Amino acid sequence: MDMRNSAMDSPPSRTRRRLLGRLAAGSFAASQAATAADLLKPLEIAPSSRVPGAPVLDHPYGVPSPYEADVVRRSARAWPVPGAASSMTPLADLHGTITPNGLTYERHHGGVPDIHPDRHRLAIHGFVRTPKLFTMDDLLRLPSESRIHFLECSGNTGSEWNGPSGLPVQLTHGLLSCCEWTGVRLSTLLDEVGGLAKPIDAANGWLLAEGADAAVMTRSLPLERILERALVVYAQNGERLRPENGYPLRLIVPGFEGNTNVKWLRRLKVVDAPLQTREETSKYTSLLANGTARQFAFEMDAKSVITRPSPGHRLTAHGYYPITGLAWSGRGTIRKVEVSTDGGANWRLARLDGVIHDRALTRFRADWQWDGGAAAILSRATDSSGYVQPTRAELVAARGLNSQYHYNAIQQWRVETSGEVRNA
Amino acid sequence: MDMRNSAMDSPPSRTRRRLLGRLAAGSFAASQAATAADLLKPLEIAPSSRVPGAPVLDHPYGVPSPYEADVVRRSARAWPVPGAASSMTPLADLHGTITPNGLTYERHHGGVPDIHPDRHRLAIHGFVRTPKLFTMDDLLRLPSESRIHFLECSGNTGSEWNGPSGLPVQLTHGLLSCCEWTGVRLSTLLDEVGGLAKPIDAANGWLLAEGADAAVMTRSLPLERILERALVVYAQNGERLRPENGYPLRLIVPGFEGNTNVKWLRRLKVVDAPLQTREETSKYTSLLANGTARQFAFEMDAKSVITRPSPGHRLTAHGYYPITGLAWSGRGTIRKVEVSTDGGANWRLARLDGVIHDRALTRFRADWQWDGGAAAILSRATDSSGYVQPTRAELVAARGLNSQYHYNAIQQWRVETSGEVRNA
Numbered sequence: 001m002d003m004r005n006s007a008m009d010s011p012p013s014r015t016r017r018r019l020l021g022r023l024a025a026g027s028f029a030a031s032q033a034a035t036a037a038d039l040l041k042p043l044e045i046a047p048s049s050r051v052p053g054a055p056v057l058d059h060p061y062g063v064p065s066p067y068e069a070d071v072v073r074r075s076a077r078a079w080p081v082p083g084a085a086s087s088m089t090p091l092a093d094l095h096g097t098i099t100p101n102g103l104t105y106e107r108h109h110g111g112v113p114d115i116h117p118d119r120h121r122l123a124i125h126g127f128v129r130t131p132k133l134f135t136m137d138d139l140l141r142l143p144s145e146s147r148i149h150f151l152e153c154s155g156n157t158g159s160e161w162n163g164p165s166g167l168p169v170q171l172t173h174g175l176l177s178c179c180e181w182t183g184v185r186l187s188t189l190l191d192e193v194g195g196l197a198k199p200i201d202a203a204n205g206w207l208l209a210e211g212a213d214a215a216v217m218t219r220s221l222p223l224e225r226i227l228e229r230a231l232v233v234y235a236q237n238g239e240r241l242r243p244e245n246g247y248p249l250r251l252i253v254p255g256f257e258g259n260t261n262v263k264w265l266r267r268l269k270v271v272d273a274p275l276q277t278r279e280e281t282s283k284y285t286s287l288l289a290n291g292t293a294r295q296f297a298f299e300m301d302a303k304s305v306i307t308r309p310s311p312g313h314r315l316t317a318h319g320y321y322p323i324t325g326l327a328w329s330g331r332g333t334i335r336k337v338e339v340s341t342d343g344g345a346n347w348r349l350a351r352l353d354g355v356i357h358d359r360a361l362t363r364f365r366a367d368w369q370w371d372g373g374a375a376a377i378l379s380r381a382t383d384s385s386g387y388v389q390p391t392r393a394e395l396v397a398a399r400g401l402n403s404q405y406h407y408n409a410i411q412q413w414r415v416e417t418s419g420e421v422r423n424a
Numbered sequence: 425m426d427m428r429n430s431a432m433d434s435p436p437s438r439t440r441r442r443l444l445g446r447l448a449a450g451s452f453a454a455s456q457a458a459t460a461a462d463l464l465k466p467l468e469i470a471p472s473s474r475v476p477g478a479p480v481l482d483h484p485y486g487v488p489s490p491y492e493a494d495v496v497r498r499s500a501r502a503w504p505v506p507g508a509a510s511s512m513t514p515l516a517d518l519h520g521t522i523t524p525n526g527l528t529y530e531r532h533h534g535g536v537p538d539i540h541p542d543r544h545r546l547a548i549h550g551f552v553r554t555p556k557l558f559t560m561d562d563l564l565r566l567p568s569e570s571r572i573h574f575l576e577c578s579g580n581t582g583s584e585w586n587g588p589s590g591l592p593v594q595l596t597h598g599l600l601s602c603c604e605w606t607g608v609r610l611s612t613l614l615d616e617v618g619g620l621a622k623p624i625d626a627a628n629g630w631l632l633a634e635g636a637d638a639a640v641m642t643r644s645l646p647l648e649r650i651l652e653r654a655l656v657v658y659a660q661n662g663e664r665l666r667p668e669n670g671y672p673l674r675l676i677v678p679g680f681e682g683n684t685n686v687k688w689l690r691r692l693k694v695v696d697a698p699l700q701t702r703e704e705t706s707k708y709t710s711l712l713a714n715g716t717a718r719q720f721a722f723e724m725d726a727k728s729v730i731t732r733p734s735p736g737h738r739l740t741a742h743g744y745y746p747i748t749g750l751a752w753s754g755r756g757t758i759r760k761v762e763v764s765t766d767g768g769a770n771w772r773l774a775r776l777d778g779v780i781h782d783r784a785l786t787r788f789r790a791d792w793q794w795d796g797g798a799a800a801i802l803s804r805a806t807d808s809s810g811y812v813q814p815t816r817a818e819l820v821a822a823r824g825l826n827s828q829y830h831y832n833a834i835q836q837w838r839v840e841t842s843g844e845v846r847n848a
Contacts, residue, residue, distance in 0.1 A: 046690055054535050056511055056532065057509065061487075061497070064485065071485075071663060071664070073486070085479065087481055095659035096605075097604065098603075098662050100525055102526075108477065108480065110476060112478045115472050141744065146777050147778055148778075235518075235519035353571075
């Protein structure tokens with residue numbers, strides 16, 4: 001299968017074609033109810049039971065089915081600067097809450113560095129009592145923990161600031177993933193360097209995190225707000241980090257905008273004030289309508305989106321459809337998700353799957369009887385702080401239209417009488 | 425990277441070599457604490473910051489770092505019958521509880537069939553009111569749910585029935601994985617076919633599950649014990665099932681031995697008694713010491729194993745080491761895990777990570793100060809039913825030595841004064 005070709009194909013049209021192929025492909029896809037009499041006869045032998053299957057150890061590291069070759073990361077646009085790009089998770093084709101590592105979104109500013117794990121070092125210095133360099137083996141010898149958390153780029157869904165973009169959910173909301181991360185708590189590492197040095201304490205200290213990539217990605221983080229939750233991680237979904245997700249080491253700051261979760265992490269320096277790096281002045285700061293800047297807006301506010309049905313899917317017959325999607329909040333857990341199928345006039349509670357994890361994707365589900373008429377389907381998340389996902393109008397009233405970041409408004413998909421689902 | 429070569433290399437020796445390379449590789453791996461003075465000077469620029477990194481869209485479906493090329497599934501032995509084999513999850517190299525799809529263990533009896541999802545059908549018939557065929561699209565239009573559950577082959581750890589095998593944990597316990605599964609509840613599907621037909625009800629009915637592979641894998645399952653929990657799933661860790669894990673459809677019976685989670689699922693027939701298929705007579709039944717057979721022993725009993733340190737790892741210096749491993753039970757949640765470092769004379773409680781999921785892997789962790797002497801490290805799980813993982817002697821007393829299945833005894837690793845860890 002030629003991944004390059006599928007990635008370079010026009011994403012929305014390919015997504016739509018594929019999903020049409022899946023959901024409305026004529027002879028095979030129509031719902032087929034055999035008669036009871038047919039089924040009580042012995043079933044025919046499956047064609048795949050008549051021939052030996054393929055061996056597995058050709059794939060000691062497994063790969064997806066060739067029939068899923070178009071479920072890949074895609075970019076919403078061509079990137080003008082070499083080495084700076086992002087690629088987005090195919091949310092419309094995914095189920096549950098865990099993002100497989102091969103489909104985890106990524107954003108990079110200077111390409112993906114090639115770092116030998118035996119040569120990598122993490123320096124912890126600045127206002128700490130005993131600055132130290134850590135090898136990867138040193139880090140593996142420290143107490144660790146695993147937690148499931150979402151990651152979202154602060155630019156995610158920026159396409160919708162000026163109204164519906166027409167894009168499918170992979171390209172509107174796909175800078176979003178959720179993995180189980182394993183690593184060492186920041187607080188454990190600070191204990192390893194003897195703790196903070198005067199005059200710095202957790203209440204007034206900041207932390208500079210620096211990546212070993214060609215962009216030397218650097219962010220300043222307020223210690224008090226991250227100390228108990230931040231992890232320095234080496235594994236995602238069980239295995240070591242993928243190269244584009246920070247191999248061999250990255251920071252995870254649960255709930256904070258993606259870029260602060262510095263990848264290829266080589267340095268943590270305790271400082272007494274934010275360092276006003278490029279990534280917190282010229283980028284990742286929002287210009288408000290009144291001309292002032294909203295800087296260090298770390299937490300990703302509560303948000304949700306319907307992933308199925310979503311643009312590219314097509315309803316093929318009147319009747320029952322499950323509505324499902326994802327909700328998350330950088331400030332805690334998801335308390336509830338409401339769904340509307342009439343453009344927001346009426347709302348009802350969605351079911352939430354299983355155990356609700358802190359600062360993790362939560363899968364919601366609702367039942368819908370489609371009567372064949374035009375409809376507009378929406379979801380609205382409320383988090384454990386009581387914050388309610390705003391409408392676009394409310395968000396624009398508060399933030400204006402000068403920024404591309406932190407767009408978390410309610411997202412509407414239109415269902416046409418043809419069954420087509422559109423971002424309009 | 426040549427996966428085939430790494431898979432065909434002798435697994436234990438390669439595992440050991442790799443881990444020695446990681447943990448005791450001379451110039452790089454020794455713990456290195458720079459002086460404070462060095463670290464307060466500006467850090468040198470990372471070599472990887474001096475050159476542009478690689479693009480990502482060459483890998484729209486991502487792959488692991490080349491430095492992790494030997495973290496792959498392996499088989500403990502050569503399989504004499506073409507098309508029948510298994511491959512095992514590299515537990516010693518994994519972290520957390522989620523198994524990435526590429527490393528999820530698999531067992532197949534007739535190779536991996538090639539099934540086009542648009543042509544696949546699931547038949548539900550037998551003692552049901554309205555037998556039906558379901559397409560994949562039909563299934564995607566039904567209410568679904570996602571849950572995290574372990575899967576374990578009933579033959580897992582069979583290598584240890586006669587005492588320590590010398591094998592590393594991948595080859596003793598690696599027929600074990602844990603994923604987030606998404607699909608339709610069995611009870612929902614039975615509603616879709618009008619419910620059970622008289623004289624069958626949930627209390628006396630059995631369910632025949634049949635695979636579309638060349639082995640036509642078939643198992644009989646007691647309806648009452650699986651009705652509320654079993655799922656017919658199409659996705660694992662977010663994406664569609666991998667081919668070797670049942671693409672496009674499989675049964676998940678949480679807590680039941682792996683082979684009952686029938687892959688490439690094509691048929692569910694409600695019957696009035698178990699059908700005594702090949703897989704429940706000549707295989708997957710245990711001969712006890714008194715000559716009687718233990719048949720339909722579905723639930724995997726509570727079990728745990730230390731994955732780090734484990735054979736192949738080597739301790740390089742006296743001092744602190746974290747002990748970590750996995751615990752699970754087919755009968756509910758893990759209530760506690762105890763760890764011993766003196767061969768079982770003394771036990772202490774391990775910490776359990778985060779949220780404990782029902783019938784899922786649970787990560788445990790304990791602190792250990794290694795004094796450089798010989799040691800024997802063990803873990804013991806207790807589940808929510810109160811069942812305590814037995815010693816090997818207790819297990820053999822109850823079951824004898826005639827069976828290769830359902831070995832769940834406490835596993836001991838010896839730590840030599842050299843730091844080598846052995847299964848002895």
